[in-house]
Amino acid sequence: MHTSVLHTITGLNVGGAEIMLARFLGKLDRDRFPSTVLSLLSPGPLGAQVKSTNSRLMSLGMTERPRPRDVVRLARSISGAAPDLLHGWMYHGNVAASLGSVLGLNFAPVIWSIHHTVRDLADEKPMSRRMIRLSARLSSRTSAISYCSRVAADDHERLGFDPRRRVVIPNGIDCDQFSPSADAGTRLRRLFGLPPGRLIIGHVARFHPMKDQVSLVRAISRLLALGHDVQGVFIGDGHADGPVRLSARELGIDDRITTPGIRGDIADLMPGFDIYALCSAWGEAFSLAVGEAMASGVPAVVTEVGDCGWLVGDSGVVVPPGDSDALAAGLIRLASLEPADRRALGQQARRRVMENFSLPLYVGRHLELYEAALARRRRIQDR
Structure with missing residues (x-):
């Protein structure tokens, strides 16, 4: 039995969340978890690394300011992919997963990933502030919110994110790739x-x-x-x-x-x-x-x-x-x-x-999250 997963992310430039997505995909069992990545913007340098994992890569080619037709294309993309589970990455990717699931009539479980702390909302760009406020309102509709740090969870719950959805999964380090070298x-x-x-x-x-x-x-x-x-x-x-x-x-x-x-x-x-x-x-x-x-x-x-x-x-x-x-x-x-x-x-x-904080631990913790979200959906369907 396999579970198809659609990952939605802002783009694939070099950053912490983008790197973790690429490394995560590289460690997944491709037969058990066939994966598609939907990049809202045109894919950046990490697009090639995502493709090397044998994951499908799609892009909406959005600009910094979303247009009404982008929402239509998002809904169609998610409807066409028909994933068993959606996994959002960062604020825009998270909101895209939630809204696209509903508009695309998919209604699969949605998991968010947050890789940022918020010392003060005033530190954030205006668009980020709007996305954070919108995310807080949508947060109770997710299956889970995976925070990469405990402080990030505290910060976002202070801003109105649903505390019942909290799961802290620290970033995972590839200890084979990064290891001591005497010379x-x-x-x-x-x-x-x-x-x-x-x-x-x-x-x-x-x-x-x-x-x-x-x-x-x-x-x-x-x-x-x-x-x-x-x-x-x-x-x-x-x-x-x-x-x-x-x-x-x-x-x-x-x-x-x-x-x-x-x-x-x-x-x-x-x-x-x-x-x-x-x-x-x-x-x-x-x-x-x-x-x-x-x-x-x-x-x-x-x-x-x-x-x-x-x-x-x-x-x-x-x-x-x-x-x-x-x-x-x-x-x-x-x-x-x-x-x-x-x-x-x-x-x-x-x-x-x-x-x-190893990469296998990171992958294993997320797969446990997937299984819990899917099991919860099955229980609801069986009622």
Whole structure:
């Protein structure tokens, strides 16, 4: 017996929810769970990865502002796919799953996935605020809401999301893809032209104000002033010609900040970091990058945003957000360790991810959610 699943998502650009969808599909039994992905916007770079899982990929080709005909096309797409279950991803994908199911006369169980925390609704874009308010009104009609962090669940329930639908399923890390490598540090230093003994503080994320990467530049400047031989490596879009580089120049540490842009070999580079730093001020729910660093045997310093503190546990350091001095103090704690002690802490971090936040656990928890939703529907039909 198979269960056809239709996944609705805003688009397939590189982001936490999109990555988790692609990885989730890659681990599913294709015979048992034949899957279709409906991208509301034109598919982005992860579209190819979705196709490689032998999942069907469709797109409505919507623009940022929905048009009436987009709603008609959504209903027809869902009606034509005739899924046994709908799984929405992110606000627009969630609402699309719920509305499209009704308008397409499908009425299959709908599960939502939320990968975002909301410190203050005023922080969100106007369209996001409208979608969050609409989602709150529709939330009781879902079978379940899968939050990737406990803080995300609390935030959304405070905004009116139905607490009876809460299920917390943390993001899953592929511990085979992300694993320690004894020579990764040597290769990383050679790649970026760094001296052998310099400590590398890594950060992987696109530039965004909520990620507060300028605070990390300031923290690294503080370490350098205190005599620590460190290099900050910021991998992601928007750093080479953005605020990170500008702040480094203003602080006189331009040569101590490396900004290689977008890289496709993160799993190879990550184990080469000595310390991973997450500096977000708000918006973080459950950081994939931190989990991947931990799985790679790299201890992390993180700000207390979303469930990042829960993720690292006692295998790293947790500091308040928006405080570059506190961030510097956390980095100093790990930088001051003997290399063997730092590696031992990294091994502890990897064990924590494998035991609590692995990709197989993520997949298994969602399949349990699927089975519960389908069983509930069968009970209702049998009445």
